[in-house]
Amino acid sequence: MSIRGRALVMGDNVNTDVLHPSQFFSLDSDRVRAGFLQAAAGYESLGRSNLSDCIVVAGENFGCGSSRETGARAFLLAGVRAIVARSLAHIFSRNVRNLGLVAVECPDLYSLPDQGSEVEINLEEYKLIVSATGQSLSINRLDPYWEAIMKSGGLMRFLQYSE
Amino acid sequence: MGRTLTEKLLLGKGPPRAFPDSAYFEIEVDLVLGHDATISLLIDRFERVGGRIWNPSKCFFAADHFAPPSTPERADILRRYLDFVEAQEVPRDLLYRGISHQLLVEDPRCSPGMVICGADSHTTMAGALGTFATGLGSTDILALLLTGKAFLPVPDSVRITLVGKRPGWLFGKDIALAVIARLGPGGAVGRALEYHDLSEPGVPIEGRMTIANMAVEAGATNAVFAPDEILVRYIEERDARARRFINGAGDFTREPVWYYPDEDAEYLQEITIDLEDMPPLVALPGSPGNVVPIDCAKPVKVHQVFIGSCAGGRKEDIDAAARLLSGKRVAPGVRLVVTPASQSIYEDCLRSGAIEALTMAGALVTNSSCGACGGIDKGLIGAGEVCVSTSNRNFRGRMGSPDGLIYLASPLTAAAAALTGELADPRPFMGFD
Ligand code: SF4
Numbered sequence: 001m002s003i004r005g006r007a008l009v010m011g012d013n014v015n016t017d018v019l020h021p022s023q024f025f026s027l028d029s030d031r032v033r034a035g036f037l038q039a040a041a042g043y044e045s046l047g048r049s050n051l052s053d054c055i056v057v058a059g060e061n062f063g064c065g066s067s068r069e070t071g072a073r074a075f076l077l078a079g080v081r082a083i084v085a086r087s088l089a090h091i092f093s094r095n096v097r098n099l100g101l102v103a104v105e106c107p108d109l110y111s112l113p114d115q116g117s118e119v120e121i122n123l124e125e126y127k128l129i130v131s132a133t134g135q136s137l138s139i140n141r142l143d144p145y146w147e148a149i150m151k152s153g154g155l156m157r158f159l160q161y162s163e
Numbered sequence: 164m165g166r167t168l169t170e171k172l173l174l175g176k177g178p179p180r181a182f183p184d185s186a187y188f189e190i191e192v193d194l195v196l197g198h199d200a201t202i203s204l205l206i207d208r209f210e211r212v213g214g215r216i217w218n219p220s221k222c223f224f225a226a227d228h229f230a231p232p233s234t235p236e237r238a239d240i241l242r243r244y245l246d247f248v249e250a251q252e253v254p255r256d257l258l259y260r261g262i263s264h265q266l267l268v269e270d271p272r273c274s275p276g277m278v279i280c281g282a283d284s285h286t287t288m289a290g291a292l293g294t295f296a297t298g299l300g301s302t303d304i305l306a307l308l309l310t311g312k313a314f315l316p317v318p319d320s321v322r323i324t325l326v327g328k329r330p331g332w333l334f335g336k337d338i339a340l341a342v343i344a345r346l347g348p349g350g351a352v353g354r355a356l357e358y359h360d361l362s363e364p365g366v367p368i369e370g371r372m373t374i375a376n377m378a379v380e381a382g383a384t385n386a387v388f389a390p391d392e393i394l395v396r397y398i399e400e401r402d403a404r405a406r407r408f409i410n411g412a413g414d415f416t417r418e419p420v421w422y423y424p425d426e427d428a429e430y431l432q433e434i435t436i437d438l439e440d441m442p443p444l445v446a447l448p449g450s451p452g453n454v455v456p457i458d459c460a461k462p463v464k465v466h467q468v469f470i471g472s473c474a475g476g477r478k479e480d481i482d483a484a485a486r487l488l489s490g491k492r493v494a495p496g497v498r499l500v501v502t503p504a505s506q507s508i509y510e511d512c513l514r515s516g517a518i519e520a521l522t523m524a525g526a527l528v529t530n531s532s533c534g535a536c537g538g539i540d541k542g543l544i545g546a547g548e549v550c551v552s553t554s555n556r557n558f559r560g561r562m563g564s565p566d567g568l569i570y571l572a573s574p575l576t577a578a579a580a581a582l583t584g585e586l587a588d589p590r591p592f593m594g595f596d
Contacts, residue, residue: 012349013348013349013450013452015450015556015558017538017556017558017559017560017561018558018559018560021538021560021565022537022538022539022561023538023560025200026236026240027203027204027207027239027240027243038565039558039559039560039565040559041559041565060349061348061349061352061382064348064349064352064382065284065379065556065558066284066537066556067201067282067283067284067298067299067300068200068201068204068300069201069204069300069301069302070204072300087349087352088352089349089352089382090352090353090382090384091284091298091299091300092300094299094300094303095300095301095302095303098300098302098303099302143185143186143187143316144181144182144183144184144185145181145182145185145186145187145314148181148182154302155302155303155306156208156212156302156305156306159306159309159310161212161306161309162212163208163211163212
């Protein structure tokens, strides 16, 4: 499996309060969607735009902080295709994967690609490919548990519950 | 090979692996912590699968985020949650009694040796009581409520030893910040922090709660204090009191199981934090990792001081602020918001006179709840406003406007800011020079 998209680039230690401020905490999907990136300086209008061709590419400890799953859901509602980061915060990585989003770690991702450049996550060879530079970096192999969840499309499907 | 404390807590019952070559185990959970904000997110899905909670008596559910609600939407969310709790026959004695994490450590249902998962990142706090305690998101909790199990990896541990004679001005908050500064905000991602307190006279249990609470600010999966006399005494006194006051508390008091790490356990890293002469610390706005000693922080005018949250609203914190402010007045124009972490702390501080002293000094005392901490209500900050807070996160927008600035500090440092209207070293006000 391979996922291609336009890179939405973010830095190190980006926390969930910035990704999705608590003022947008809601049971209403439209309101949750509206909060995406609304406390991330310089990303506010990007957050509101159509992101259905985007892959989030980030630095270290991406998604640290609160466990509020509205933050993770906002990524899906915004249409983000996948997340690749140098490292992912523990709860956040579980949240997005449990909801069926591909989220992987690429420890060698030291220089982040340009905003909007084309990237590809190849899940057969576990590679991140940056088209503009031809750069190809190794992605950490997912634990068999997460591989199974990814193949099922999320935790509830993996456990064979139909929602 | 020896085992760390976290390995013993998680692998004690010999849980099966998720897959033969997986690092994840299917672990039986002893207690599930929840609250109105995060449990409400899973109710629709829970009902769609037609579920019942596997064991309602193992649910430890509070109403703390929207308590009481500040908007009609939040009232609706809270109502949805309360109806769910009632329909699922989850115990309702904790509702409106304070912040879930604080209620957990006060309650005999939470006992050393347990595996606890909570629908909130600061669940790590219960590790101060020798438990494995970690936060999970709503989907993980949804599955856990249906099955009683969670798929967890066993994190490698960083061993942290506290040594030295602790100065009277040093609080759990200062120590928590020192640890985050040492490890970095992402320095413990996916790891356990295993604490050994050899300092003199030993960090009080309340300070340890703050330290375990803020382990997640370094990215840790959990933090656990190796049991010692301070913990044993706390548990004995707590449970004896509960037995006296709550009829039939014996039904839910599980005998503590005291795990200790093996001497030949393997650690990823071992660090020592010397408390001797450590100055009060403060985290500058933006990240709990921006730590500087208070005497190196640039002076800044303060508009709000918040003493509250699961990381800074305990009796010790409120008493300390009352000691500094007793008989004095908060600087003109400064909003001092005091939010006890639980109603029983509130009651204790009423009895000790701390609430009266603070009110007379000009504090606004609110009911126990999350309040200003998560930018929920009762003390949000506006653009350009500066808040000194005893809570655990100073991320952009955390307490209101993205253009507000949050400094994290101990209750003494926060009280000094309230008194002077500026970020200030509290030591001169307490006779420590
Ligand atoms: S007090 Fe703050 S950190 Fe603690 S549970 Fe409430 S919102 Fe979260």
